[in-house]
Amino acid sequence: MAYTLEQLRGFVAVADELHFGRAAERLRMTQPPLSRQIQKLERSVGAQLLERDNRRVALTAAGEVFLAEARRLLAMADAAPEAARRVSSGSSGLVRIGFTAASTYGTLGRLLNEVARELPDVDVDLAEMVTREQVAGLLNGEVDLGLARPPFDAGTFGSRLLLREAMLVAVPAGHRLAALGRPVVAEDLRGEPVVMHSPTKARYFYDLVVGLVPVAHEHVVHTVSQVLTMLWLVAARRGLAFVPESATRLHVDGVEFAPLSTPVPEPVELHLLWTRESRNPALWRVLDVLGAAFRTG
Structure with a gap:
C-alpha cells in the first residue's frame, strides 16, 4: 500500500515536535x-x-533515514504546481535547436547567450544539421527550432529572418583578387580554380553561388559541404571559394577575402524556423527573446 502526502506531513510534524499533541495542533487536527x-x-x-x-516520542534509526526522504518528497510535491505553471508559461522547459555549421560563426553563441540571460530556466539541446535535416527534424518532433537557410514551406513553418550577410571571395594570401580595391565581378573570375559548395549537402550556398557568378564545371577542383573545409583548401592554394562574411571570424592563416559584386548587398540569409503547430510553450518565449535581440533591417 502506498503512503500519502498527508501521512508524510503528519510524520514530519511528529518528528519535528517529538510530541503527538503539539504535532496535531500544528496540523490543526486532533491526536x-x-x-x-x-x-x-x-x-x-x-x-x-x-x-x-x-512519556516520550523518538525517531528510530529507520525513522531518521525516512525523515530525510519524507522532507525531500514533500518539497518536490510543494514545488510541482509552480514548476508546472512555469513550463505552461514557457519560462522553463526544454528547447531543442538544430543549426547549420556556418551559423556557429558568431550567431549561435550570441543566440544561446540571449536565451540564457532572459530565460535561465529554459534548457537548450543542440544538434548540428543541414537545413533539409532540420526540416525533417522539425516535422518529426526531434527539434523545436532551426537555424536554417531558405526557402521554406510557409504553410507548415513559421520563419523569421535572423541575419543577412554579404558573400565574399576567399582567396590564397597574396592573390591578385585581394588587391583589386573594388568588388570582384564575374570577369575577374575567368579561368580561376574554384572550391565549390556541394549541390546536395550545401544546396543553399550552391544555388546562391550559381545564381550570382558563372562557375564553369571544368574549373571546379573540389566540392565540399563545410565552409571551414573550403578555407583550408584555399589556404593550401587549391583554388578560391565563395563564402559568407561570417567566415572571416574563423581566421584561417593563408586566406584573404575580397568583396563580391552582387545584385543584393547582403544575399546570404539565416532564418529561425519552427513548425506553426508546435505545442512547446518554451519555444514561443524563446522566439520572443530572439525577436527582440536580433532586429534585422
Whole structure:
C-alpha cells in the first residue's frame, strides 16, 4: 500500500515536535487521526519509524533515514504546481535547436547567450544539421527550432529572418583578387580554380553561388559541404571559394577575402524556423527573446 502526502506531513510534524499533541495542533487536527496516519505509514513502509510511550516520542534509526526522504518528497510535491505553471508559461522547459555549421560563426553563441540571460530556466539541446535535416527534424518532433537557410514551406513553418550577410571571395594570401580595391565581378573570375559548395549537402550556398557568378564545371577542383573545409583548401592554394562574411571570424592563416559584386548587398540569409503547430510553450518565449535581440533591417 502506498503512503500519502498527508501521512508524510503528519510524520514530519511528529518528528519535528517529538510530541503527538503539539504535532496535531500544528496540523490543526486532533491526536487520534494523526496517530492512525503514522500507523498506516509505518505499515506502508514496513518499518517502525517512531518509538513512543506515555512519556516520550523518538525517531528510530529507520525513522531518521525516512525523515530525510519524507522532507525531500514533500518539497518536490510543494514545488510541482509552480514548476508546472512555469513550463505552461514557457519560462522553463526544454528547447531543442538544430543549426547549420556556418551559423556557429558568431550567431549561435550570441543566440544561446540571449536565451540564457532572459530565460535561465529554459534548457537548450543542440544538434548540428543541414537545413533539409532540420526540416525533417522539425516535422518529426526531434527539434523545436532551426537555424536554417531558405526557402521554406510557409504553410507548415513559421520563419523569421535572423541575419543577412554579404558573400565574399576567399582567396590564397597574396592573390591578385585581394588587391583589386573594388568588388570582384564575374570577369575577374575567368579561368580561376574554384572550391565549390556541394549541390546536395550545401544546396543553399550552391544555388546562391550559381545564381550570382558563372562557375564553369571544368574549373571546379573540389566540392565540399563545410565552409571551414573550403578555407583550408584555399589556404593550401587549391583554388578560391565563395563564402559568407561570417567566415572571416574563423581566421584561417593563408586566406584573404575580397568583396563580391552582387545584385543584393547582403544575399546570404539565416532564418529561425519552427513548425506553426508546435505545442512547446518554451519555444514561443524563446522566439520572443530572439525577436527582440536580433532586429534585422
